[in-house]
Amino acid sequence: DIQMTQSPSTLSASVGDRVTITCRASxxxxxxxxxxxxxxxxxxxxxxxxxxxxxxxxxxxxSGSGSGTEFTLTISSLQxxxxxxxxxxxxxxxxxxxxxxxxxxxx
Amino acid sequence: xxQLQESGPGLVKPSQTLSLTCTVSGGSIxxxxxxxxxxxxxxxxxxxxxxxxxxxxxxxxxxSLESRVSISADTSKNQFSLRLTSVTxxxxxxxxxxxxxxxxxxxxxxxxxxxxxxxxxx
Numbered sequence: 001d002i003q004m005t006q007s008p009s010t011l012s013a014s015v016g017d018r019v020t021i022t023c024r025a026s027x028x029x030x031x032x033x034x035x036x037x038x039x040x041x042x043x044x045x046x047x048x049x050x051x052x053x054x055x056x057x058x059x060x061x062x063s064g065s066g067s068g069t070e071f072t073l074t075i076s077s078l079q080x081x082x083x084x085x086x087x088x089x090x091x092x093x094x095x096x097x098x099x100x101x102x103x104x105x106x107x
Numbered sequence: 108x109x110q111l112q113e114s115g116p117g118l119v120k121p122s123q124t125l126s127l128t129c130t131v132s133g134g135s136i137x138x139x140x141x142x143x144x145x146x147x148x149x150x151x152x153x154x155x156x157x158x159x160x161x162x163x164x165x166x167x168x169x170x171s172l173e174s175r176v177s178i179s180a181d182t183s184k185n186q187f188s189l190r191l192t193s194v195t196x197x198x199x200x201x202x203x204x205x206x207x208x209x210x211x212x213x214x215x216x217x218x219x220x221x222x223x224x225x226x227x228x229x
Binding site: 001032034036043044045046049050053055087089091094095096097098099100101 | 144153154155156159167168169170203207212213214215216217219220221222
């Protein structure tokens with residue numbers, strides 16, 4: 001199985017901050033990496049696919065980058081609606097795996 | 108617009124079988140572009156991929172669950188289903204059905220159901 005490790009587990013930030021979350025894969029996954037946002041009591045919302053492509057309707061303040069084993073999700077200017085938990089997910093292998101999540105909380 | 112809706116019992120007794128169904132509307136599960144997937148999430152924890160099925164019937168399962176899980180599809184009803192046998196309290200979770208796009212330009216897991224909470228308890 002490909003293991004996905006996110007850092008940090010929790011991130012404290014303020015509105016307007018630039019926020020970066022890192023996701024590392026235990027082996028190369030090319031660019032088969034997606035990001036999801038989840039708020040309490042809700043299903044995850046797809047944000048980014050194939051490392052850097054925004055899903056429909058996702059604000060341009062979200063961006064993704066990376067390749068191989070190291071990836072990042074960046075929020076250029078954190079908005080009140082962005083406080084949530086973020087998950088990365090690899091889909092290079094037949095068996096999909098998620099990172100453990102990064103909670104973005106208000107400082 | 109494709110929508111997914113989970114259904115099934117919210118309470119299952121230990122050692123019994125958990126059975127859930129996902130009904131797909133606004134699109135056909137017979138479309139060759141997608142894998143139909145189950146994800147679960149225990150309260151306060153992360154997302155766990157359970158497995159997926161392709162329209163051909165090909166399935167892939169999480170190795171940690173493979174001995175207890177099966178996913179099937181009923182194209183006539185536009186539904187796919189999850190069976191998890193010999194459940195324990197550790198299987199208590201929110202269960203999501205998800206559309207997972209295949210292909211070179213895959214958008215990954217792009218449509219999610221709202222989820223159904225399943226509790227394993229006597």
